Amino acid sequence: xxxxxxxxxAQEREELGQLTTPFRIQAFLDSIPYNGDDRNRSPxxxxxxxxxxxxxxxxxxxxxxxxxxxxxLVMEMWPEPGLDDDHVLAVYQIDxxxxxxxxxxxxxxxxxxxxxxxxxxxxxSYFEDFFNSEGQKTLRSYTRPLNLxxxxxxxxxxxxxxxxxxxxxxxxxxVYPVLSAQQAANLSxxxxxxxxxxxxxxxxxxxxxxxxx
Numbered sequence: 001x002x003x004x005x006x007x008x009x010a011q012e013r014e015e016l017g018q019l020t021t022p023f024r025i026q027a028f029l030d031s032i033p034y035n036g037d038d039r040n041r042s043p044x045x046x047x048x049x050x051x052x053x054x055x056x057x058x059x060x061x062x063x064x065x066x067x068x069x070x071x072x073l074v075m076e077m078w079p080e081p082g083l084d085d086d087h088v089l090a091v092y093q094i095d096x097x098x099x100x101x102x103x104x105x106x107x108x109x110x111x112x113x114x115x116x117x118x119x120x121x122x123x124x125s126y127f128e129d130f131f132n133s134e135g136q137k138t139l140r141s142y143t144r145p146l147n148l149x150x151x152x153x154x155x156x157x158x159x160x161x162x163x164x165x166x167x168x169x170x171x172x173x174x175v176y177p178v179l180s181a182q183q184a185a186n187l188s189x190x191x192x193x194x195x196x197x198x199x200x201x202x203x204x205x206x207x208x209x210x211x212x213x
Contacts, residue, residue, distance in 0.1 A: 004063060004157030007044055016047075016064065022092060022101060025064045026111040029057055029103045036105065036206025040167060044158045053206065054088050055167060057103020061090035062148055063157050065101070073145035076170045077123060077130065079138035080184070085208045087130070088170070091122070091145050098122045105206045106131075106198050119144070123178060128190075129198055133207050135190040141175035 008016070019025045035051040043063040046052045052060065062072035070092040077087045087109055089100040099114030100122060108129035116122040123142045130139035146169065154162040190198070 003155045004044060007158050008047075012047060016067065019064055020068070022065065022068070022099060022114075023111065025061055025068075026101050028064070029061060029101065030110070032057070032103070034103065034105050034203050034206055036203060040160060040163045042156070042158050042160050042163050045160060052103055054085070054103050054105075054109075056163065058088035058090050058101075059148070059156070059163060059166070061101035061103070065090055065092050072148040074148060074166075074170070075119070075145045076143045076173070077126065077139055078141045078143075078175055079130070079132075080136075080140050082210065083136055083208075084130075084132045084138035087126075091119070105202045107200045107202075108198050120176070120178070127178065128194070131190045131195070131198065133199065133202075135192075135195045137187050137190060139178060140184065141177045143170065143173040143175055146170060146173065 019028055032046065033051050035053055037053070041049060041052060041056040043060040046056050046060045058074050062074050066072040073091050075089055075091055077089065079086060087102065087104065089102045091098055091100045092114065094114040097114045098116040098119055100112040102110045104110050106129065109126060112122060112125055116125065119142070127137065127139050131137050148156055148166065151162055151166055156162040156166060
């Protein structure tokens with residue numbers, strides 16, 4: 001039994017025992033209010049405090065996928081610097097096809113069915129929905145998945161200090177671009193209806209804010 005399983009109460013085990021598919025895990029993530037603060041909670045902390053942002057929500061999703069027999073994998077998608085926040089996904093495979101779970105302040109940066117033949121295919125499914133509140137499409141690169149089992153001995157599922165270390169590790173991973181500089185320069189803005197749909201239900205406090213020049 002992992003430290004995470006050992007730390008759960010009987011009531012928490014019963015609740016998590018209902019999350020028998022990736023989609024049910026996503027629904028559980030969606031039921032937790034989004035919190036755009038800078039603190040990184042452990043998966044156990046998210047369960048106890050019932051709030052998260054994209055990073056600690058992604059780690060919780062990885063921990064819950066692990067309970068279903070999947071390896072605990074997370075990856076990061078990176079925006080144009082200075083225009084948006086990065087986004088962390090928990091990813092998994094079924095029949096060699098990739099799917100993803102995510103916690104996001106934006107409506108369309110969350111669940112993906114396991115139908116994508118490659119990580120790049122999966123990432124590109126987020127491209128049109130990866131925009132900031134000004135309607136700029138901002139996705140530029142992504143990392144390969146990080147297997148969180150390497151942090152088991154540090155108790156990543158229960159220890160916030162280890163969660164902070166994992167974030168630093170993710171930020172050091174090699175990134176793979178999704179478009180050229182010329183393609184980025186030629187991008188069109190998000191149309192008004194898609195912008196409204198993507199921002200449906202957002203918490204304004206959690207939106208990316210540009211730093212003053």
